[in-house]
Amino acid sequence: MRSFSVPERIGGFGVLVAGAALAWPTGVARAGLGLPCPLRTMTGVPCPGCGLTTAAVALVRGQVVTAFLANPVIFGLAALVVAAGPLVALRAAGVLTPPKPWSPAGRRRMGWLAGLLAMASWLFQLHRLGVGWAQ
């Protein structure tokens, strides 16, 4: 089996997230499950990933605005989910060439981009939740 590219891997993970998001509300209601942010629980400071559970659950229910207000990063993951299927299919059919590893420069660029995205998400969460323990 060929090795999958990073977008394909993250897209595949997104499919798992979508499945989990469908089952999540039932689990929360019946078993009292929860996934608190450890950083916010311990320090009161939200992290860049805060709100992703809420956003994923809202998005699979079609509540786009709620998803955006919880954490817009979920739309990046959703885009990769949508792209991953055709990407894998086209590569399997030989229409697209198999993925090549990124060059060191390309990897550095993606690292910076991901870092900036994380910083923007963190500012968004700090603005949304402020500093303080969850009620």
Next chain:
Amino acid sequence: MTYPPPNDPYAQGQPPYGGQPPYGAPGYGPAPVTGYASWLQRVGAYLIDGLVSAPFGILASIFGMSTDDVTGLKTPNAMYYVFLLLGFVVSGYNRWYLAGTTGQSWGKKALGIRLVDANTGQAIGGFKAFGRDICHIVDAIICYIGFLFPLWDQKKQTLADKIVSTVVVK
């Protein structure tokens, strides 16, 4: 026809009998570690390792809880802590001793993957395996995103792997 001078350590080819191989020659130093395990394989191994200690938690909740005569509330009894301790010991043996000394916890063995040192490719030892699990706090504290790093990292390492310089290979 010329020959390299005898006992010249920088001469290419066969090293002199009993001598050190020349620097940069093939085979010098540990072989590079390659063939990293996928994120899914690692998650699978982690879940199996979790299942190993899960029965102790279930037993603790069944046999370790009794009803307080005065308040009528469920309270933990001695068996609760005994089962929790047993679960901790079994989990520690599996994740720290076995994974540290052989490279494979039960979960990793089932999935055919190994935990090794990123530089030498050797098993990391129980102490470092314990330290690696402690470092998973860093993976968890950013909304568990550190556990997703193998999805995009070149060596498929979590942040804990990077801290203690380990990789999981197939």
